[in-house]
Amino acid sequence: EPEVTQTPSHQVTQMGQEVILRCVPISNHLYFYWYRQILGQKVEFLVSFYNNEISEKSEIFDDQFSVERPDGSNFTLKIRSTKLEDSAMYFCASSLTDEKLFFGSGTQLSVL
Amino acid sequence: QKEVEQDPGPLSVPEGAIVSLNCTYSNSAFQYFMWYRQYSRKGPELLMYTYSSGNKEDGRFTAQVDKSSKYISLFIRDSQPSDSATYLCAMSPAYSGAGSYQLTFGKGTKLSVIP
Numbered sequence: 001e002p003e004v005t006q007t008p009s010h011q012v013t014q015m016g017q018e019v020i021l022r023c024v025p026i027s028n029h030l031y032f033y034w035y036r037q038i039l040g041q042k043v044e045f046l047v048s049f050y051n052n053e054i055s056e057k058s059e060i061f062d063d064q065f066s067v068e069r070p071d072g073s074n075f076t077l078k079i080r081s082t083k084l085e086d087s088a089m090y091f092c093a094s095s096l097t098d099e100k101l102f103f104g105s106g107t108q109l110s111v112l
Numbered sequence: 113q114k115e116v117e118q119d120p121g122p123l124s125v126p127e128g129a130i131v132s133l134n135c136t137y138s139n140s141a142f143q144y145f146m147w148y149r150q151y152s153r154k155g156p157e158l159l160m161y162t163y164s165s166g167n168k169e170d171g172r173f174t175a176q177v178d179k180s181s182k183y184i185s186l187f188i189r190d191s192q193p194s195d196s197a198t199y200l201c202a203m204s205p206a207y208s209g210a211g212s213y214q215l216t217f218g219k220g221t222k223l224s225v226i227p
Contacts, residue, residue, distance in 0.1 A: 045215065098207075101158070
């Protein structure tokens with residue numbers, strides 16, 4: 001069964017460093033998303049990406065965040081200068097044409 | 113008032129019990145309703161998806177939506193230890209044409225099914 005793949009599963013970084021989280025969405029999907037979940041809190045929407053551009057973003061997704069689809073298979077989230085409060089599980093998701101989002105297993109980001 | 117409210121539990125039931133999980137919401141724009149299952153340190157896995165008010169059944173799982181009361185439920189019959197997980201409700205408004213289906217999640221209910 002096709003699945004969304006995320007790498008790495010764990011990422012530890014120092015405050016102020018740049019990190020790139022990587023995702024391979026399901027191959028024929030058209031909509032791509034990043035969500036995050038701070039420990040003990042809700043899964044929160046960050047950004048959606050369609051037709052090679054950001055379609056919506058939340059207040060969390062400030063200038064420190066960017067997304068890119070560099071080729072036909074990868075979808076990345078970059079955090080330019082990480083802060084302690086960026087520590088969370090980051091989930092990539094994709095969907096074909098509707099609201100049925102399929103999520104990856106996540107990247108646990110720890111900012112020290 | 114929070115957009116989506118869900119009792120975080122934890123909820124502990126014996127194997128074979130019927131489980132009832134619920135969410136309430138305040139935003140009448142929500143049109144699509146989903147239940148996700150999340151195992152520890154894993155991504156949410158789509159379990160049920162409904163659009164209109166009423167019931168939808170899939171095996172041991174039944175999703176129920178009451179738009180007039182802004183209330184959704186997930187029932188699990190003959191619960192199994194493998195059902196032990198956190199169950200998240202999620203909702204989305206009608207597609208806006210903006211190229212995005214933005215889900216709003218509940219906090220999740222942690223379920224343990226005891227053998």
